[in-house]
Amino acid sequence: xxxxxxxxxxxxxxxxxxxxxxxxxxxxEHLLDFTSDISVIALELSDDMGNMIKEKNLHFEKRxxxxxxxxxxAIVIVAVDDIPLQAEIFAESKQHxxxxxxxxxxxxxxxxxxxxxxxxxxxxxxxxxxxxxxxAKHLRMYLQELIPSGISEFLVEMxxxxxxxxxxxxxxxxxxxxxxxxxxxxxxxxxx
Numbered sequence: 001x002x003x004x005x006x007x008x009x010x011x012x013x014x015x016x017x018x019x020x021x022x023x024x025x026x027x028x029e030h031l032l033d034f035t036s037d038i039s040v041i042a043l044e045l046s047d048d049m050g051n052m053i054k055e056k057n058l059h060f061e062k063r064x065x066x067x068x069x070x071x072x073x074a075i076v077i078v079a080v081d082d083i084p085l086q087a088e089i090f091a092e093s094k095q096h097x098x099x100x101x102x103x104x105x106x107x108x109x110x111x112x113x114x115x116x117x118x119x120x121x122x123x124x125x126x127x128x129x130x131x132x133x134x135x136a137k138h139l140r141m142y143l144q145e146l147i148p149s150g151i152s153e154f155l156v157e158m159x160x161x162x163x164x165x166x167x168x169x170x171x172x173x174x175x176x177x178x179x180x181x182x183x184x185x186x187x188x189x190x191x192x
Contacts, residue, residue: 002129010035018065019079020045023103027077070098078102115140120152
């Protein structure tokens with residue numbers, strides 16, 4: 001079954017990462033593109049993970065996970081190889097209405113991390129629903145090359161127009177044409 005694509009607003013949503021190795025570090029890097037309200041519980045930390053926690057001044061507890069640790073979190077990332085612990089945390093997450101992602105265990109996931117391209121306000125996410133993370137990665141790299149360097153400035157302009165122009169069909173038509181013209185200009189100028 002495919003995953004429903006959704007973009008979550010992480011404002012005022014606390015995130016817990018259980019684990020401190022390479023995979024936990026990868027997830028932390030991705031999450032930091034969108035929020036810094038992240039806590040980590042782990043027995044050991046990789047050097048990269050430890051450095052990132054210090055650099056970003058994140059909350060860290062050096063210990064094993066305990067039942068109840070997720071009660072105040074909206075999202076938990078379980079980045080440990082301990083499958084029984086993944087299952088336990090996933091089951092507990094249901095009691096606390098907490099979204100859970102257990103790395104490499106889709107049976108214990110409410111969501112998966114897509115491959116994505118982020119340039120300021122633009123985020124393009126790619127998923128193969130777990131069928132081929134390698135394909136998602138290479139498609140992301142391909143799409144990244146297609147996005148013009150000026151996209152951020154264009155989006156700022158569009159955001160300002162949306163704020164200043166009165167709502168209605170005329171605004172929708174004008175903004176739609178402006179977006180279409182911008183995309184069409186990529187083909188005409190070859191400038192990306």
